[in-house]
Amino acid sequence: MIKNIKRHWMLLMMLLPALIYVIVFSYVPMTGIIMAFKKYQYAGGIYLSPWNGLNNFKALLISGKLFQVTRNTLLYNVAFIFLGVVFEMGSAILLNEILSKVFKKTVQSLMFLPYFISWVVAGAILYNIFNFERGVFNNVVTSLGGSPFDLYNTPGAWPILLIFLKLWKQTGYGSVVYLAAITGLDQEMFEAASIDGANAWQKIRYLTIPSLIPTMMILILLGIGNIFRGDFGLFYQTVKSSALLQPMTDVIDTYVFRLLIDNGNVGVSAAAGLYQSVLCFITIVVCNRLVKKANPDYALY
C-alpha cells in the first residue's frame, strides 16, 4: 500500500483537484441531508441548527403538493423518454435513408440548432409565438377569423406544449447517437437482405430497428434512472411563476426551488429534496439490477 502510494504519488496528485471537488460539492452536501430533520437557523447553519424531528416532512405532506409534483415529474419524464426514443430513432433512421447528401447535411444542421440555445432563449421564443396580445400564433388565428387563445390561462395545453418544446430542443442532438449506431451496423447484413429480395421498408423494420435496440435500451435506462428529476430550465423559464398553471406544470425541482428561494422555507425544501434524491437513487439501483439480470451488457454499472 505505502509502496504503491510512493510509486503513484504523482497520479494521486493529479486526481486530487477532482477529488476535492466532489468531496466539497457532492459528498459534504450529502451529509447536509440532515437539514431535512432540522429547523434551519441562520446562525446555526447546516450542522448546528436544532433538530426538528419529522416536522418538515409533516409540513410537506400537509401542503398536499407532494403527490402533484411527483406525478407531474414522473408523467413528463415518461413522455420525454418514450417520445424522445421515437423521435430520435425515427429521425436517425429517416436521415440515414435520405440519398441527397446536401439535403441530409442541411436538415441535420437545422435540427441541431435548438440544442445550442439556453432555456431563457426558448422562453423568448415561446413569448414571441404565444404572447396573448401580440404573439404570432394569435395573429394567425385571429386573421383566420378564430378567437385568440390564451395559453397562460389554459393549463391543459401545457403538457403538449412542454413535451413538444423538449422534443424540439433534444431531437437533433439525441438522434446523433442513433445515427452513429446505424453507421456502425454490418453492411453485409443489408446487402444479403437485398439479395433475398427485402425492400427498403422491410430492411428498416427487420434489420435497422432491431439492431438499434441495445442503444435504445441504454438510453431508456439512463432516462428511467432520472425519472424523478425534472428539467428545471424547461419548466422554470417557460412557466415562470404562474400559480394557475402549477397543477399541470409544477415538478419536484421547481417546487424545491420555490420553497427554498422564494419562500425561504429551508427545512421543508430540504425534506422535499431528500425525498427526490432517495426516489432517484432507488429507481436507478433497482432499474440497473433488473437490467443486469436480463442482460449484463446493457447495465449502467
Added chain:
Amino acid sequence: MSADAVTLTPDRNMRLAEKKGTGSGKKRISRDQLSVNIVGAVFVGIFALLCVIPFYLIIVASFTSEASLIKDGYPILPRLAELSIQSYELCLKNPTAILKAYGMTIGVTGFGTFLAVMLATMTGYVLSRKDFPWRNQFSFFFFFTTLFNGGLVPWYLMCTRYLNLKNSIIGLILPLMFSVWNMIIAKSFMVGIPAEITESAKIDGANDITIFVKLILPLSKPLIATLSLFSALAYWNDWYNCMLFVTNEDMFTLQYYLQRILGSAEAMRIVAEKSGIALPSVPLEGMKMAMTIIATGPIVLLYPFVQRYFVKGLTIGAVKG
C-alpha cells in the same frame, strides 16, 4: 476511432446505391427506396423547418418598428414598410450593461472552459491508467455522485454560507467546472490510447505529469475539442448560477440579463432608469426580441463550425465508461 465517418458520410449501402445510380441513370433507384427517401425527406424536412422557424420569427420581429409590433403584433412575414433597427438602437443606447454582461459571459466561459477541460482530462487520464492500482475504487467514488446527491438545499448552503460564492465570479465558474460525465468521456477516450506510450516514456524517465502534458494531451485533440465545446456551451448558456448567486447588476451574465429583460417590468425599469424615456412609450416588445438575438448571436453563428465536434463527442461518449 474514426468518428469522422460517424454520421455525415452516407453508409455503404447508400454509396452502393449512388454508384448504381450514376452508372446507369437515376432509374436504378428502386421504388421502395424512393418511397423511403421521400417519406424521410418530408418528415425530417418538416421537423427541421419547425426547428428554424422560431429563430426566423425572432429575427423578423427584432427588425420591426415598435409601433407596428404594438399595432399588429409579432410579424410572420417581414413588414417591409416597418423595418427598423430601432430595437437594436435602444438596446445599445446604453451599452454598458450589455457590454458588461458580454464581458462577464466571455470571461466566465473562457476561464471555466479551460479549467473544466483540464480537470476532466487530468482525472480521466489517471483513471484510464491500467497500472494505477485504485482506479476502480476512485471511478466508483466519482460515479456515485451521479447516483445520489444531497439535493438543492445542502448544495446551496454549501455555496452561499460556507464557500461564500454570492456575488463572486468563482460562483459562476465552480458549479459547472467538473462533470463526471465529461470525465467518463475523457477516460473512455484515453483508454484507447496505447498504454505503450506511457510505458516507454516512463522507461525514458519521464514523470506522470510530463507524460500527460507532453504526450497524452497532444494525442487527445479531438477529445479536448469536444469537451471544450460541451463546457463552453454550458457556461455560455448558464443563467441558473447567476440567478442563484448574483445580485450585483454589474455581474449579470448575458443569459440572466436576457431573462431579466424578458420579464417586462424589469425591462421597463432598466430602460426608464438608464435612458430617461417616459414609461408608457418604452419600446419593449422589439427590445426583447433584439436582446434575444444579441444574447444568442455568437453561439448560433459559431455552431455550424463546431457541430461536427459535438457529433464526435457524442460518439466518444457513447462508448460505455
